[in-house]
Amino acid sequence: MNALISGEEGKRMGLSEAYHIGPAYLKSKATDILDAKGEIWEYRIEPILKEYCRGYNDTQKFLTACELAFLGLSKDE
Secondary structure (H helix, E strand, C coil), rough: HHHHHCCCCHHHHHCCCCHCCCCCHHHCCCHHHHHHHHHHHHHHHHHHHHHHHHCCCCCHHHHHHHHHHHHHCCCCC
């Protein structure tokens, strides 16, 4: 996901390496890794990325790509 943020797609959203998501966002009390990742995305990462990308076109497309990368899914799944 951080590769997307600092890559071409992220640059179109006004982002750079300074906007990488660090390990503090990844702490969770959930025992199931998929549940934990889903909750972390929904309640921590997605809101901050929405704020970072506010005002840019294709924000939802970028967020979807970041979500898939974070959850370890491909667009075909």
